[in-house]
Amino acid sequence: MIERLAVIGVGLIGGSLARALRREGVVGEVVGCGRALANLEQAVELGVIDRFTQRPDEAVAGADMVFVAVPLGAMRGVFSAISDRLDPGAVVTDGGSVKGSVVADAMAAFKGVPPSLVPGHPIAGTECSGVEASFAELYENRRVILTPLPETDPDALSRVTAMWETCGAEVTCMSVAHHDEVLAATSHLPHMLAFGLVDSLARMRENDAIFRYAAGGFRDFTRIASSNPVMWRDICLANREALSAMLARFGVEMTDLAESIRRADGEHLLEIFERAKSARDRYVDSAR
Amino acid sequence: MIERLAVIGVGLIGGSLARALRREGVVGEVVGCGRALANLEQAVELGVIDRFTQRPDEAVAGADMVFVAVPLGAMRGVFSAISDRLDPGAVVTDGGSVKGSVVADAMAAFKGVPPSLVPGHPIAGTECSGVEASFAELYENRRVILTPLPETDPDALSRVTAMWETCGAEVTCMSVAHHDEVLAATSHLPHMLAFGLVDSLARMRENDAIFRYAAGGFRDFTRIASSNPVMWRDICLANREALSAMLARFGVEMTDLAESIRRADGEHLLEIFERAKSARDRYVDSAR
Ligand SMILES: NC(=O)c1ccc[n+]([C@@H]2O[C@H](COP(=O)([O-])OP(=O)(O)OC[C@H]3O[C@@H](n4cnc5c(N)ncnc54)[C@H](OP(=O)(O)O)[C@@H]3O)[C@@H](O)[C@H]2O)c1
Ligand SMILES: NC(=O)c1ccc[n+]([C@@H]2O[C@H](COP(=O)([O-])OP(=O)(O)OC[C@H]3O[C@@H](n4cnc5c(N)ncnc54)[C@H](OP(=O)(O)O)[C@@H]3O)[C@@H](O)[C@H]2O)c1
Numbered sequence: 001m002i003e004r005l006a007v008i009g010v011g012l013i014g015g016s017l018a019r020a021l022r023r024e025g026v027v028g029e030v031v032g033c034g035r036a037l038a039n040l041e042q043a044v045e046l047g048v049i050d051r052f053t054q055r056p057d058e059a060v061a062g063a064d065m066v067f068v069a070v071p072l073g074a075m076r077g078v079f080s081a082i083s084d085r086l087d088p089g090a091v092v093t094d095g096g097s098v099k100g101s102v103v104a105d106a107m108a109a110f111k112g113v114p115p116s117l118v119p120g121h122p123i124a125g126t127e128c129s130g131v132e133a134s135f136a137e138l139y140e141n142r143r144v145i146l147t148p149l150p151e152t153d154p155d156a157l158s159r160v161t162a163m164w165e166t167c168g169a170e171v172t173c174m175s176v177a178h179h180d181e182v183l184a185a186t187s188h189l190p191h192m193l194a195f196g197l198v199d200s201l202a203r204m205r206e207n208d209a210i211f212r213y214a215a216g217g218f219r220d221f222t223r224i225a226s227s228n229p230v231m232w233r234d235i236c237l238a239n240r241e242a243l244s245a246m247l248a249r250f251g252v253e254m255t256d257l258a259e260s261i262r263r264a265d266g267e268h269l270l271e272i273f274e275r276a277k278s279a280r281d282r283y284v285d286s287a288r
Numbered sequence: 289m290i291e292r293l294a295v296i297g298v299g300l301i302g303g304s305l306a307r308a309l310r311r312e313g314v315v316g317e318v319v320g321c322g323r324a325l326a327n328l329e330q331a332v333e334l335g336v337i338d339r340f341t342q343r344p345d346e347a348v349a350g351a352d353m354v355f356v357a358v359p360l361g362a363m364r365g366v367f368s369a370i371s372d373r374l375d376p377g378a379v380v381t382d383g384g385s386v387k388g389s390v391v392a393d394a395m396a397a398f399k400g401v402p403p404s405l406v407p408g409h410p411i412a413g414t415e416c417s418g419v420e421a422s423f424a425e426l427y428e429n430r431r432v433i434l435t436p437l438p439e440t441d442p443d444a445l446s447r448v449t450a451m452w453e454t455c456g457a458e459v460t461c462m463s464v465a466h467h468d469e470v471l472a473a474t475s476h477l478p479h480m481l482a483f484g485l486v487d488s489l490a491r492m493r494e495n496d497a498i499f500r501y502a503a504g505g506f507r508d509f510t511r512i513a514s515s516n517p518v519m520w521r522d523i524c525l526a527n528r529e530a531l532s533a534m535l536a537r538f539g540v541e542m543t544d545l546a547e548s549i550r551r552a553d554g555e556h557l558l559e560i561f562e563r564a565k566s567a568r569d570r571y572v573d574s575a576r
Binding site (some may be wrong): 008065088105111123124125129142143145172178182183185186189190191192193194195196197198199200201202203204206207209210211212213214215216217218219220221222223224225226227228229230232233236237240243244247248249250251253254255257258260261262264266269270272273274275276279280281282283284287 | 330334406411412413414415430431433458460466470471473474475477478479480481482483484485486487488489490491492494496498499500501502503504505506507508509510511512513514515516518520521522524525528529532535536537538539540541542543545546548549550552554557558560561562563565567568570571572573574
C-alpha cells in the first residue's frame, strides 16, 4: 500500500501509473506536479490525481513514493528541487527512457547515489502525450526494467517492483549500461529511422504525391514518427553514446544492402531478407 | 463483364482480385495458373478459381482478361509463354510492384509494346503470401496505379480501370518512371529499412535480450520485415536505380542526424523531429 504518491510529470507515463494504482485500490492520495495548470486541472477532473502543486518540493512533502515522469531534460531540475525535501523512508523512482543520464542527474542533485532511488523504465508507451493520453491498462503484460545500483536499498527495490507488478507489468533488473544499449537498439534506433524517413520524404519536391501513394505498411512503419519531438530530442542527447554506436552499426548494414542492390547481387539480398524475416517471425511468435 | 479471367500467379494479389470480381458477380470463369499443385488445388477448394493449368499458354486460351501476378523475376517468362497465344481482343494487365521492369519484360517478350497491355500496380498488400492469404476486400478503398504507354489501346485501359473500380479501388494513372520513383520512396525504401534493422539486430551478440525488450512500437515498425524475401529481392533488382537514389538520399539524412547526435545539437534534432512529426500527422489526417 502506498499512502501518498507524488507524480512529478502527470503525462502519459505518470498519469497511467496513477490510474493503474488507483484502479487496484493500492494508493491513498495522489499528488500531481507539473508546469501547465490546464494539464493538472484536467488530471484532477479525470480523477487521475487528488490535488496538485506546480512545485516539486511541495509535491513530495509527506509522500512515501515519488514517481518522476518528466522529459529527460527536466530530470536534473526536479531532483535538485526535491533532494532535501524528501520524507525519510520515501522511495524515489522514475520512468525515464534512458537510465545513465537519470543516474548522473540524480548523483549531481543528491551529491551521491541516494539509496532510496530505484531507476526504472516501463517498456510501454504510445505516440501521444499528456494526461488525456494516459490509461490504466498501459502497463498490463508489459515489461518494466529497473536498473538498481550497488547502493540501492533492497527494500526500496522491492517496493518499486511490487508497485509495477500491481499494474500488471513484469519487472526485470539489469545494469544501467545494458539497459541503455538494449533500448538504443530496439527503440531509439527505430525512432531515428522513422523520423529520418518521414523527414527525408517530406523534404522531397513532390512530397504530396509521395505521401498520397503510401500504402498501409507505411502508416504502421512511420507511426513512431508521430512521437513527441522534445522527448526524443532529450532521449538522443541522453543516450548519445549507445545510440551513436547503433547508428554506426546500422549504417554499415545499409551500405552493404545498397552495395548489393547496385551490383544486383540477388543472392546476398535474399540472404539478408530471409535472415530478417525469420528473426521477425520468431520475435512475433515468442511475443504471443 | 469479364467472360473468362486468366490469373497467372494465384497468390495474395492474384487471388484477391479473383475473389473480389467473383463477389461482385462480374466474371464468368476464372482460370488459375501457377507451378505448385497444392496452391492451385487450394485455390479451387476456396472457390477462388474454377480450374487451373500449370502452363501459362494454356491458361490464356479464350481469356478476354489476363492478370499476371507472379513475382517480378517470373514476369518475362510468363510474357514469353503467352505472347503468341492470346486471344484477339484479350487485355493483359499485371500487379507487379515495379513498372519499368515489367514494361521491359513485355517489350522483350512481345517484341515491342503490345497495345493490349496495361501495366498496373495495386497499392495494397499484406506481409503474407499464397492463395490462402487472399481476400476479396484487399482492394477496397485502396489505390491502383496504372501506367499506360503511348501505344496502349484506350479501350484496354478503360476495361482495366473498370475492373479495379469494381473491386472498390480508386484508379490513378502516371508514367512508368514516376511510379517507380514514388514507390521507391514510400514502399521500397521503408522495406529496406525494416529488413536492415531487423537483420542488424539479429546479428548482434545478445540478440535474444534485444528482441525480448522490444516494445509495441517495434512490432508495428518491423511488420514489413516479415514480407516475402523472394518478392523483395525481385523488387530490389527490378527497381535498382530509383531505389539506389532513395537509399543515397536517406543516407545523407541519417548522416546528418547521426552528426547532430554526436555533437549534441539538440536544436537541429528538434527541427528534424518536428518536421517529421508534422508531415506524419498531416499524412494520417489526410488518409482518414
Ligand atoms: N511516451 C513513451 O512512449 C514513453 C515510454 C517510456 C518512458 N517514457 C519516459 O517517460 C517520461 C515522460 O514521458 P511521457 O510520454 O509521459 O511525456 P508527457 O506525456 O509529455 O508527460 C510529461 C509530463 O511532464 C511534465 N513536465 C515537463 N517538464 C516538467 C518540469 N520541469 N517539471 C514538472 N513537470 C514537467 C509535463 O507537463 P508540463 O509541460 O505542464 O510541465 C507533462 O505532463 C520521459 O522521461 C520519457 O522518456 C516515455
Ligand atoms: N504482397 C504485396 O504486398 C504486393 C502488393 C502489390 C503488388 N505485389 C506484386 O504482386 C505480385 C505477386 O505478389 P503476391 O504478394 O501475390 O505473391 P504470392 O502470394 O507469393 O503469389 C505469387 C504467385 O505466383 C506464382 N508463381 C511464381 N512463379 C511463377 C511462375 N513462374 N509461373 C506461374 N506462377 C508463378 C506462385 O505460385 P507457385 O510458387 O506455385 O508458382 C504464387 O502463387 C508480385 O509481382 C508483387 O511484386 C505484391
